[in-house]
Amino acid sequence: MTLIKSISGIRGTIGGAAGDGLTPLDIVKFTSAFGAWAIKRTGRKKIVVGRDARISGTMVNNLVVGTLQGIGIDVIDLGLSTTPTVEVAVPEEKAAGGIILTASHNPKQWNALKLLNEAGEFISDADGKEVLEIAEKGEIKYADVNDLGVVTVDNSYLQKHIDHILMLPLVDVNVIRKANFNVVIDCVNSTGGIFVPALLEALGVKTVHKLYCDPDGNFPHNPEPLPENLVALSQEVVKKRAHLGIAVDPDVDRLCFVCEDGNVFGEEYTLVAVADYVLKNKKGNTVSNLSSTRALRDVTEKAGGEYYGAAVGEVNVVNKMKEVNAVIGGEGNGGVIYPELHYGRDALVGIALFLTHLAKYGKSVSSLRSTYPGYFISKNKITLTPEMDIDGLLAKVEDKYKKQPHTTIDGLKIEFDKEWVHLRRSNTEPIIRIYSEGNSETIADNLAKKIITDIKDILQLKD
Numbered sequence: 001m002t003l004i005k006s007i008s009g010i011r012g013t014i015g016g017a018a019g020d021g022l023t024p025l026d027i028v029k030f031t032s033a034f035g036a037w038a039i040k041r042t043g044r045k046k047i048v049v050g051r052d053a054r055i056s057g058t059m060v061n062n063l064v065v066g067t068l069q070g071i072g073i074d075v076i077d078l079g080l081s082t083t084p085t086v087e088v089a090v091p092e093e094k095a096a097g098g099i100i101l102t103a104s105h106n107p108k109q110w111n112a113l114k115l116l117n118e119a120g121e122f123i124s125d126a127d128g129k130e131v132l133e134i135a136e137k138g139e140i141k142y143a144d145v146n147d148l149g150v151v152t153v154d155n156s157y158l159q160k161h162i163d164h165i166l167m168l169p170l171v172d173v174n175v176i177r178k179a180n181f182n183v184v185i186d187c188v189n190s191t192g193g194i195f196v197p198a199l200l201e202a203l204g205v206k207t208v209h210k211l212y213c214d215p216d217g218n219f220p221h222n223p224e225p226l227p228e229n230l231v232a233l234s235q236e237v238v239k240k241r242a243h244l245g246i247a248v249d250p251d252v253d254r255l256c257f258v259c260e261d262g263n264v265f266g267e268e269y270t271l272v273a274v275a276d277y278v279l280k281n282k283k284g285n286t287v288s289n290l291s292s293t294r295a296l297r298d299v300t301e302k303a304g305g306e307y308y309g310a311a312v313g314e315v316n317v318v319n320k321m322k323e324v325n326a327v328i329g330g331e332g333n334g335g336v337i338y339p340e341l342h343y344g345r346d347a348l349v350g351i352a353l354f355l356t357h358l359a360k361y362g363k364s365v366s367s368l369r370s371t372y373p374g375y376f377i378s379k380n381k382i383t384l385t386p387e388m389d390i391d392g393l394l395a396k397v398e399d400k401y402k403k404q405p406h407t408t409i410d411g412l413k414i415e416f417d418k419e420w421v422h423l424r425r426s427n428t429e430p431i432i433r434i435y436s437e438g439n440s441e442t443i444a445d446n447l448a449k450k451i452i453t454d455i456k457d458i459l460q461l462k463d
Helices: 024-042 057-071 083-092 125-137 157-166 173-179 192-202 231-239 268-281 295-302 314-324 347-361 365-369 390-400 441-462
Strands: 003-006 009-013 046-051 074-080 097-101 110-116 151-153 182-186 207-211 244-248 255-258 285-289 307-310 326-331 335-337 376-383 412-416 419-425 431-438
Touching: 003 125, 009 024, 024 057, 024 097, 024 110, 024 125, 046 057, 046 083, 057 074, 057 097, 057 110, 074 083, 083 097, 083 110, 083 157, 083 347, 157 192, 157 347, 173 347, 182 192, 182 231, 192 207, 192 244, 192 347, 207 231, 231 244, 231 255, 244 347, 255 268, 255 347, 268 285, 268 295, 268 326, 268 335, 268 347, 268 365, 285 295, 285 314, 295 307, 307 314, 314 326, 314 335, 335 347, 347 365, 376 441, 390 412, 390 419, 390 431, 390 441, 419 441, 431 441
Parallel strands: 046 074, 046 097, 074 151, 182 207, 182 244, 285 307, 285 326
Antiparallel strands: 003 009, 009 110, 097 110, 244 255, 326 335, 376 431, 412 419, 419 431
């Protein structure tokens, strides 16, 4: 059993002993802490709750809602929803915060409490630590019987979210309708199976072939939208002679596409393509995390904007976007953040912007993909002993490459012309993650191997 307490929320496997897994006791403990923190921060006593379609969702939802009532907090329960929909609902409801019950791309054994502040954005590092501190102290005062919170079930936010998307100036329903797209979708039997078809219908897409759209939480494959997990979608796109395939993760904040020939568009290029379209219509800056493809920088600079890198983590990307007034940003895992709607990864707005872009481009998805720089990312890791001084090791690697452009805002990223390598320590295990990118798989792999060799040489010297 696993229980991970991080700044963004509480994530774990269902079952086991309290403190070892995401048990009812743990759910009540951390929900209580978040509720107390939200009241202290805002003075408000209202929280929005929504969930994906995981098998454990009903159980977790009942515990979370009941606990919030017990603190005296009114709950707006969206039921089956998406992460971005809850993010939209929190400020509209003038709530003190939000809790999304989802373990994102993790398998069905997992669930989590994702925590949002009053702006509908993920809580900060400092706020997360405060919530964890409140949970550990356990000094929470619950409401008496006359002050219990009230629960309101609100199913209106699916349509409200879609309406907000349709009102965006860069979403052109008429041009999408005229394109007469034939689309296949894979919604991994979660809430995307409700929200994605509704969005496509609103956008005027009449031919939609559904794969795994029953929101029963029985994921038919690993729910992370990676190429190896999208074989059935690729096959169905070719079989149906569709223009494209669309895949989302269980909570609909990650998005990727499949080309008409069955090849994957590449999750790294979801943000690149959407940013390309946005930048064609509005000059500005972009942001992605340091482990995302350089292609976004190329597209941004070509459009006359400036690209900025942020530390890994959605909250870090959002903070940087606000700092540089970015018009588009996100993460290379298929996470699109379009601030004109809200500051959160949103697959639904990503779909609407991408389909508008594709319709106006007027050619195939594979043809559109070929217009972007071709980069390849190699993902590796090196395991160290628990007592190893990882920060000291990274400092030695930095010194070796001090003449190269580099940054230490999140581990160590070193640039070699248009190639780069990013080294980050894991927060949960004694390993260094090593991401590298080049204009071919061989170049990316060789760059990673070179850095791994350097690390081993440094360790040998230290011995």
